[in-house]
Amino acid sequence: MLDIGYSLSRRFPDPPQTDYRSADSRALRHDLFCGDVYLADTAADRELSTAWGWVPVLDFAWALCDIVERLDRDPRGNRAARPQHADLDFTESSDRMLFTRRFGWVDVEADWMARDEPPLTFNHGLLRREARDFLHDLIADLTDMHEGLADNVLVWDLQARFPRT
Template identity: 70%
Template sequence: MIELGYSLSKRFPDPPQTDYRTADVRTLRHDLFSGDVYVADEEAELSTTWGWVPVLDFAWALCDIVEELDQDPAGSRSARVQSAELDFTETADRLRFARRFGWVEIRADWVEDERLTVRHEDLRREARDFLHDLIEDLNDMHEGLAANPALWLLATRFPRV
């Protein structure tokens, strides 16, 4: 079982003049909702402690990566390793994903000797749940965000499984 989570930073608040209703995709992904994220299972945790990770961008990119790892027509029967990386813009560190058969290994450059191994279908379900839960939380915290068409498109692109 995999668990995804986040915390928003008090050190890097969103600009007070932000109109969440009309914020464009770049602003939503890179300029707002800074904090930290974690990916964990029963045995290990990969978490950031920087405070500036764009949390919505992380959730969005993770959903993209899960789909990228599913490009082989053989799916979970494929022995060929499919790889993807999630890079963090302000550092050279990356979260690395490698899928073989139905399993995905996740490791972080900034944590030595910690790896998570999860079923691809569990990662897809949890990534999408995380994205939708995050969107709901952010909508509750920020007036007008629920009316932003970019978030509607994002939510429909990656529906809950």
């Protein structure tokens, strides 16, 4: 099983004067909602997580959904033997999460993992479903905490672009 989660940072709070209703893409993706994220393989009791406190969690959810779709561009889908690659770059560091799809399975590893540690491996369909659920659950949490965010057109577009499956 796959679990994707987050925690918001107390060290990097959002500016109190923020108008979430009109926040632009840059603010939503890079300046607001900082914290940490994780992907966990609950069956194997293994986790890949950040511990920096400054990761923009909405951007992570957004980028993860984009990556899952990018890994599905081969028309052969689960029958595609050629590996498909995508990287998730963290803006304030040189660290990356690396995604490799072979057939219907996605290996997830990160620059900060030990060299001898095997990647986390998830079914592509499960990763798509969980990434989209994570995005929608995160948006629900953030809109409960921040007045006006639910009225932001970019948030509407994001939810429409990646509906729950």
